[in-house]
Amino acid sequence: MSAPIDMRANLAGAQLPSPILTASGCAAAGRELDRFFDITEIGAVVTKSIMLEPRSGRATPRMAETPAGMLNSIGLQGPGVEDFIAKDLTWLRDRGARTVVSIAGGSVNEFGELAARLRHEEGISAIEVNISCPNVANRGQVFACDPMSASSVIHAVRRNTSTLTPIFAKLSPDVTDIADIAGACVAAGADGLSMINTTLGMVIDTTTLRPALAGITGGLSGPAIRPMAVRCVWQVRQALPDIPILGMGGIATGLDALQFLLAGANAVSVGTAVFNDPSAPIRIQRELAAALADRGFESVADAISYAHREQE
Numbered sequence: 001m002s003a004p005i006d007m008r009a010n011l012a013g014a015q016l017p018s019p020i021l022t023a024s025g026c027a028a029a030g031r032e033l034d035r036f037f038d039i040t041e042i043g044a045v046v047t048k049s050i051m052l053e054p055r056s057g058r059a060t061p062r063m064a065e066t067p068a069g070m071l072n073s074i075g076l077q078g079p080g081v082e083d084f085i086a087k088d089l090t091w092l093r094d095r096g097a098r099t100v101v102s103i104a105g106g107s108v109n110e111f112g113e114l115a116a117r118l119r120h121e122e123g124i125s126a127i128e129v130n131i132s133c134p135n136v137a138n139r140g141q142v143f144a145c146d147p148m149s150a151s152s153v154i155h156a157v158r159r160n161t162s163t164l165t166p167i168f169a170k171l172s173p174d175v176t177d178i179a180d181i182a183g184a185c186v187a188a189g190a191d192g193l194s195m196i197n198t199t200l201g202m203v204i205d206t207t208t209l210r211p212a213l214a215g216i217t218g219g220l221s222g223p224a225i226r227p228m229a230v231r232c233v234w235q236v237r238q239a240l241p242d243i244p245i246l247g248m249g250g251i252a253t254g255l256d257a258l259q260f261l262l263a264g265a266n267a268v269s270v271g272t273a274v275f276n277d278p279s280a281p282i283r284i285q286r287e288l289a290a291a292l293a294d295r296g297f298e299s300v301a302d303a304i305s306y307a308h309r310e311q312e
Contacts, residue, residue, distance in 0.1 A: 023271025069222020237264025254287020
């Protein structure tokens, strides 16, 4: 019998037993998924993006199915950071789950305040900075679409976060050069990069003859964006050979996850797949281990960036 695969993952110093994480926004803080599998068995739970104050989100309808995924226009609905700490973070800590907290804000100062509020909370493995939300101080421009705006947010978060807690900038694919944005984030203090966030899409209801979403446009996720996500990981890995990458975008099987590792991701997040299969993260973890073994890899680390190597 062959030796078991070493599934450990390292995300900028955060030691995880598995490279499989959840994706922000798809499972709240993990309570729902914990009914289907033990969330302590995967790498970590990435929480829904939290903001300083409670937020009701956008008007309904705010979700629409697409042929290979879904559109969402939730609008960062949530209870605010104080409620999150008192309930969700406390539950995750008591449950023994590793936690990556996703934060979002409408201004650079709000990101900084959020980071400061979380600075002394225990049980946080990393901070994922959702810079794909609009900058209300700059006519609604998305932070992640401009190097200066992105770096300003990351600098504010880094300044207000313990040096022992890695921060990951979550990048948008809706840019001309994602490696340029990635470089700006790293220069500003990001320890790693999460990619990709959803890409902007739209559906028109041919019965009502109007947009299907109340917010008109929404974020497209699911298998439809996987080739785009793999391309983004590949390009950033080539530009930044040593930066930790958390890859995501349409991962539904272990082989999907393997593609991201081969392209340069150190770990992956599973999101939209849980709407169809709540046990997807643990299933994909098992499938990935089998896929690695079938291809002669002894560990997750051995597969990272393997596709970049020259053929022997």
